[in-house]
Amino acid sequence: MKRVALWVTYEGTSFSGYQVQPNGRTVQEEIERAVSRIHKGEQIRIHSSGRTDTGVHARGQVVHFDSMLSIPAERWPKALNACLPDDIRIIEACYVASDFHARYHAVKKEYRYRVLLRQEGDVFRRNTSHHVPYHISVPRMQEAAQTLIGTHDFSSFCAANTSVVDKVRTLFTISIEQDRDELIFKLVGSGFLYNMVRIIVGTLLEIGSGKREVHELAFILSAKDRTHAGKTAPGTGLFLWKVDYNEPIFSELY
């Protein structure tokens, strides 16, 4: 029995999120179905670095599962992609230690959030960005964002309906870059609470538009209360970009 790790990408638009659920198509069930087909129908559970919500995309999701098959690592992507719908693609596979866990061994995660700043929407980016047709000040958001760096109780930036008790997380870096009509938010942290990136981005956009003041962010963070933060930005702009482990498991392309 060998443990296989996969670098998985998906366009989240047509999924009811990552995790298997009674209603709606999910990424997990599609990958489990493909893995099962390669194992002649045997049910095999796959484990991910974490779930993603409806409409949220992944450039660098990581999953693992155990297999009795002796398939060379470089053949797994092609074999699985032949059984997968075209909005999920496996980019790389590798064999990992038998105690590797995609979720519990993750030491760092990067999320990116894409905002489209233009008058009218873009048909080619409508499912992979959040369209904002009014003026946003990037320097205001950059100034406010610095407040969030470090280890904090991020309760104000966590969906109210979560069961997680410990809401302390470490945000290593947060940057906001403009490239023509696009804003890219990059957040790297030890881990993220439910909706944390989307609530941070939603609140920063309210600061950027002038609806809130720059200094409000420190107050919101210290309040430890979701009701003080801004709106949750839509899932369409969010990408799970990269998951890091103590040792790199994929090629340098990852």
Add this chain to the structure above:
Amino acid sequence: MKRVALWVTYEGTSFSGYQVQPNGRTVQEEIERAVSRIHKGEQIRIHSSGRTDTGVHARGQVVHFDSMLSIPAERWPKALNACLPDDIRIIEACYVASDFHARYHAVKKEYRYRVLLRQEGDVFRRNTSHHVPYHISVPRMQEAAQTLIGTHDFSSFCAANTSVVDKVRTLFTISIEQDRDELIFKLVGSGFLYNMVRIIVGTLLEIGSGKREVHELAFILSAKDRTHAGKTAPGTGLFLWKVDYNEPIFSELY
């Protein structure tokens, strides 16, 4: 009565092409429905620079129609976009001379074709590129492509089932650029026959992969016979990029 010209973009994936037809959703019918709604139900015919096929995209389609309404030009996009599905967006509108015709007055058209050169497909570009997982020589295609520049009878690069009689067209420029894992073919000409860009790209890809020799292209062109050329490349990679008139009608962004 004033004539309005629109800069239209659409992602062709969910359309059965541009032109109205009995079965299937089309770009023309969606725009006519939106224009009609703004005119309180009055049926208004719109005219385009030319049709596009199923799955083909437009970054710079141009259409025109006549209206009795006195709406400032800059308000048309927002008004129409509010009535349009999100895979069609109007970027700009302007008033043009009453004898302007989007199709008959076009003097130059640019099409682009995007090819993805990588082992596994890309979930984010699957509907807007043609995925080629094997090696392609760009210099071979560039050398062969020069043969096509100029005024020629392009019968070999025209779908067999067309009713057009005069198949002489002028290809001003053709370029093929590589940017990381993407190839962009850019073709600028006086006009293009049915499937002409897709058959040219399909044939060049066969030369790039080594299936055909570079010098074959001159023979294929002179044969004036569709059966000599290569396969028609899929519509997903094709974009109607720009339509030029004697005078620019939109802003310099177009």
